[in-house]
Amino acid sequence: MIKKFLSHFLSPSLSRLLLQPIALVVLLASSVPALAELELTISKTSDDGIPIYIANIPGGATGVIEGDLKRSGRFTIIERSKITNLSAFGGELNGGEYNDITDYIVRGKEHEGGLQVELISTSDNAKTTYTISKNTNPRRVFHKAADKIYEKITREKGAFDTRLAYVTVTNKTSDNRQFRLYVSDSDGHKPQVILTSKQPIMSPAWSPDGKKLAYVSFEDNSSAIYVQDIFTGEKFMLSSREGSNSAPAWSPDGTKVAMSLSFNGSPDIYIVDAKSGDFTRVTTSSAIDTEPSWSGTNSIVFTSDRGGSPQLYQIAATGGKAKRLTFDGKYNSAADIANKKLAFITGNRGAYNVAIKSLSGEGKDFLSNGTLDESPTLSPNGAMVAYTTMKNGENSLAVVSDNSKARQFLTSPVGDIREPAWSPYLNH
Amino acid sequence: MRSIRTKLVVLPILLSALTIVGCSSQNVDKDTTADGSITSSTTTEDGTKTGTVGAGGASGVNSKDSQGDRSNFNYLPGENNGNNTNDITLAGLNNPDNLLSQRIIYFDYDKAAIRPEYMVLINTHAKLLAKYPSLKMRLEGHADERGSRAYNVALSESRAQSVKNIMGVQGALSSQIKTIGYGEEIPIVRGQSQESWQKNRRVEIKYDDY
Amino acid sequence: MLKVLLRHPGAVLGAIILHLLLGGLFFFSFDWSEKPDLHEAGIPIAIITEGSLETQANSVAEEESAKPSEKQIIKEKQEATDAKEKAEKLEQQKIAEAQKKATAEKKKIAKKQAEAQKKAEAEKQKAALAAAQALKLKKESDNKKRLQLEAKQEEERLEREAAEQEKAIAEREAQRKADEAEKAQAEKAQAEAEAKEQDKKEQTAKLEAEQIEKEKKLAAKKAAEKKAEEKAEKEAERKAQKLAEKKAKDKAKKEAAKKEAAKKRAEEKKQERLAKEKAEKKAAALAAERKKEKEAEEAAERKLAEKRKAEEAERAKAAKEKAEKEAAAKAAAEKAEREKAEALAAKKAEYHRKWQEAQAKKKAEAAAADAKRKSDAEAAARNKSLEKAKYGALVSWGGKIQQHVKRRWHPPPGTKGEQAKVRITISNSGFISSGIQIKSCSGNPEFCASVKEAFERSEPLPRPPSKYNLSKSDRTITFKMD
Structure with missing residues (x-):
């Protein structure tokens, strides 16, 4: 098939020659002796990433770094057994020797409680060394190293040293049900309980500084939105209007929180000043308006059923006319935005899946294939999406890369897991 | 004998002709009675007959809503008819035979509209509120697990408000009723089936002390 | 028996009355027991129609019209069924x-x-x-x-x-209207x-x-x-x-x-x-049959006579023609032979002269060509092995570049079907020396930017094979990004 396709462009001898090294190189038919310019085809659909070899680093960094890079869907980890004669950290290394096996080699060693890693490009033997200082959470040191490597190679900020907040429920249908708000590393490790309640806890949302969480609580038979410092545990109530107080979302500058309130009748989008608690109304429809997500400093994407079914709309934070963003399917909701990408839930023939689209573009790509997938949340660099998926009647936490090449299920505490929220980049 | 056979043949033809006449009008069935007179009765689209069940003497109110398989109902609760089980009193709240002991209203998928068969139940509770202005009620809305969680909170809140709006028309005061949307957080039953989902799409009526 | 009846008119009257009574009773009881309820109206029809194996509606129609042509209809079952279906x-x-x-x-x-x-x-x-x-x-x-x-x-x-x-x-x-302008949609909403x-x-x-x-x-x-x-x-x-x-x-x-x-x-x-x-x-069928038979007979007779006549005429004609032709041919042949001999002699002389000239020229040309071919072949053989090796190296380099760029390209989501064409020249050290030329890009600026970023991210690219001293055009590659 490929042969036939190529021979369409090339003389038979050339096409035979061509098929030997690689299959997909396409050359335009050339008149001998002068060679024509090479013409190559590069397709979006590819299954491999940038090959990288990570030498064994004492202290457990290797596995963490490998897991991080793999999860991004941008790397292929070269098996440890493929290179056996590698010199230790700092030793002589002729990159060209390994050029056919891998594009990059990573070596590292423990250093003053922290870590030192060097990244060697096998094509030009260029070497970069990074020193990462120690941290009370040693895994954060490894994640930071992974971020450095990721950034150097992809020229995109790494988002491995970040956190996830999520809610778990034990005894889902009994009166002994217990809701817990957790914060963990971005790979699901080191979960810590932030809040426990007999009543539902919902919709955790990170402040842009990564220090506070806004969430919905249902204490005393009514809903309210609280803001809690994840380090000190200090909290205050931001909104407890009559009816529903739900779906908080911090503005990019951290001064305001968008939310859905129903004290005026139907649920509408409001913006509340995080300090003064002053309210500004954004939407005024009599339909359901909820799930705000900031698409810029002054615009909000939200879910509304004003057209008869839940769809995504975009509106200025000051209000006005809303622009419909989704037209495909009967159910599009739960938008999350990062780095010009928009992850959302789309209903398709009774199944609810995670999809991703460009904030400005029309098309979308499916990222999940379960039947009841929920709550997509983008990593701050937009390269990964965490979401929940139903497995054996319980929700579990998964992370998928934006190109859907990599998917990992994260380890998580007992119970039904729900509503993950990916933190911003951490500056502390 | 000959004449009788002819009759045997002719009569069915007549009857079949009548049947055809009957069929040509889908919603009006004609009953040919012994004396040849024709009576009619309304029939719903799927063929089940809707009669009117008079409760508490409120008979003769014709249901204009034919919802097919849904059970018979009328809009108006009974009152002052000396039947203890249907008394709209605080005592009725604790009587398992009284309509007031029914406290759950179910909904269609992704809808906050009240199904007509729940009008009596809602109106009965509304009358109780109207009768006892100091009585307080909580309407707790719920959704099934499909779709996004925050949207389901809004949806269940809208369901609770639909119920509240009807109660307001019946004379209940807005200050007596509190709504709360729990979304899909507190299901009654587990499981991924139409049946479980239906049971979870609901508004629960709650009185503080009853 | 008639006589007996005539003799007892009273008995006859009695019998008639008895019959009438019986008949009346039967009719009355039939009316009574079969008094149709609305929901059972179909049953008597079913009983009747079972016998004739017809559908309900049709049997009703037939009974009502009850015409002499009924038998015919049953005979022409197929047609009738069709018609019934239509009805x-x-x-x-x-x-x-x-x-x-x-x-x-x-x-x-x-x-x-x-x-x-x-x-x-x-x-x-x-x-x-x-x-x-x-x-x-x-x-x-x-x-x-x-x-x-x-x-x-x-x-x-x-x-x-x-x-x-x-x-x-x-x-x-x-x-x-999903594909219609957003603005219209927004306004509609x-x-x-x-x-x-x-x-x-x-x-x-x-x-x-x-x-x-x-x-x-x-x-x-x-x-x-x-x-x-x-x-x-x-x-x-x-x-x-x-x-x-x-x-x-x-x-x-x-x-x-x-x-x-x-x-x-x-x-x-x-x-x-x-x-x-x-x-x-x-x-129509009967008439046609008879006519056919008659026509066939007549036609056969006519044909026979005609054939006989034609045969005779042909024989006479052929004899006459043969004689004439033979005479004419003889004369023509003699004349032609004479002329041919003369022309041939002249042609032969001319051809011989020309042939000698051509032969001499050919020999000279062949010698020159041979010499050239020899030298060309030598040069080509030398070049060919070089070209072949160089070409192979180029192709394998191209493959490396392709893979390298592909792994570093992150097109924005939802851009299936979008395409771009990019042209770059790669320096001997693997850097893009020409700038990234986007020759074409289908629409979406974000997608086009991702293509450019892919090449920026890819530097340095795999270095070109060094031993062939590649020209600039050798190092210029056009990429189709789809």
Whole structure:
């Protein structure tokens, strides 16, 4: 098939020659002796990433770094057994020797409680060394190293040293049900309980500084939105209007929180000043308006059923006319935005899946294939999406890369897991 | 004998002709009675007959809503008819035979509209509120697990408000009723089936002390 | 036996009376036991039709028309079945139409009722609401309030359903026009929202009005007035309903009658047509057969005679022609031979001269070509191995570049089908020396930017094979990004 396709462009001898090294190189038919310019085809659909070899680093960094890079869907980890004669950290290394096996080699060693890693490009033997200082959470040191490597190679900020907040429920249908708000590393490790309640806890949302969480609580038979410092545990109530107080979302500058309130009748989008608690109304429809997500400093994407079914709309934070963003399917909701990408839930023939689209573009790509997938949340660099998926009647936490090449299920505490929220980049 | 056979043949033809006449009008069935007179009765689209069940003497109110398989109902609760089980009193709240002991209203998928068969139940509770202005009620809305969680909170809140709006028309005061949307957080039953989902799409009526 | 009967006229009379009585009894009992209930009306038909193995509708039609052509129909079973099917279809269509009409009629009536109710409700809302307050006080007015509330609920339900319907329609419309301009969509959504908002405002206004009115206390006089009005309204409603029902009934009856007549007509026509067709066919077939036989005989005779004649004539003609031809040919041949000999001699001389000249020229050319070929072949052999090796190296380098860039390209989501063409020149150290030239890109600027970024991210690219001293054009590559 490929042969036939190529021979369409090339003389038979050339096409035979061509098929030997690689299959997909396409050359335009050339008149001998002068060679024509090479013409190559590069397709979006590819299954491999940038090959990288990570030498064994004492202290457990290797596995963490490998897991991080793999999860991004941008790397292929070269098996440890493929290179056996590698010199230790700092030793002589002729990159060209390994050029056919891998594009990059990573070596590292423990250093003053922290870590030192060097990244060697096998094509030009260029070497970069990074020193990462120690941290009370040693895994954060490894994640930071992974971020450095990721950034150097992809020229995109790494988002491995970040956190996830999520809610778990034990005894889902009994009166002994217990809701817990957790914060963990971005790979699901080191979960810590932030809040426990007999009543539902919902919709955790990170402040842009990564220090506070806004969430919905249902204490005393009514809903309210609280803001809690994840380090000190200090909290205050931001909104407890009559009816529903739900779906908080911090503005990019951290001064305001968008939310859905129903004290005026139907649920509408409001913006509340995080300090003064002053309210500004954004939407005024009599339909359901909820799930705000900031698409810029002054615009909000939200879910509304004003057209008869839940769809995504975009509106200025000051209000006005809303622009419909989704037209495909009967159910599009739960938008999350990062780095010009928009992850959302789309209903398709009774199944609810995670999809991703460009904030400005029309098309979308499916990222999940379960039947009841929920709550997509983008990593701050937009390269990964965490979401929940139903497995054996319980929700579990998964992370998928934006190109859907990599998917990992994260380890998580007992119970039904729900509503993950990916933190911003951490500056502390 | 000959004449009788002819009759045997002719009569069915007549009857079949009548049947055809009957069929040509889908919603009006004609009953040919012994004396040849024709009576009619309304029939719903799927063929089940809707009669009117008079409760508490409120008979003769014709249901204009034919919802097919849904059970018979009328809009108006009974009152002052000396039947203890249907008394709209605080005592009725604790009587398992009284309509007031029914406290759950179910909904269609992704809808906050009240199904007509729940009008009596809602109106009965509304009358109780109207009768006892100091009585307080909580309407707790719920959704099934499909779709996004925050949207389901809004949806269940809208369901609770639909119920509240009807109660307001019946004379209940807005200050007596509190709504709360729990979304899909507190299901009654587990499981991924139409049946479980239906049971979870609901508004629960709650009185503080009853 | 006749004689015996004549002799006893009394007995005959008795027998007749007895028969009549028996007959009457039978008829009466038949009428009694078979008195059809609506739901059993179909049963006697089924019994009759089982015998003739016909469908219900058809058997009815046949029994009614009962014409002499009936036997023929059974004979021509195939045709008849076809026709029946057609008739059936026609009938079904008609029934369907009738049903549709009836349904439409019913809907219309329902609509009218609803409208009337709404209108009345609007007109009297003030009075009604005020009355509601008064009615609370009086036991007698309890019933009235109930009715009013019921009407209100009904109205609300209708509104709600209408709103839902509108929503559903809007949704479908939106789906269908998914590709239309966003602006139009946004405006549409806005319009919807505004319309809804308007509705809501109206409702709110209504509710407010209600509240105000409730607070006012109305005199009993007004309540009485209202009662009267309501009575009148109800009366009107009832009348309208009756009228509508009557209309529907009449219409259904008419429809049925029409159908019956149409059925009869169709059956009669069908039978007539079938009989006629059969007769015509038979007659035609007979006539045709006879004619064919006669014609065949005559044709055979004629052919035989003609053949004999033609044979004789041909024989004579051939003999004559042969003699003439032989004479002419002989003379022509002699002449031609003479001329040919002369021409040949002249040609031979000329050709020989030319051939000698050409031969000499060819020899010289061949020698020159041979020399050139030899030197060319030597050069080509040298080049060919070089070109081949160089080309191979280029291709394998191209493969490396392709893979390298592909792994570093992160097109934005939802850009399936988008394409771009990029041209770059790569320096010997693997850097892009020409700048990244985007030759073409399908639309989306974000996608085009991702293509450019892919190459930026890819530097340094795999270095070109060094030992072949590649020219700039060798190191220039066009990429198709899809």
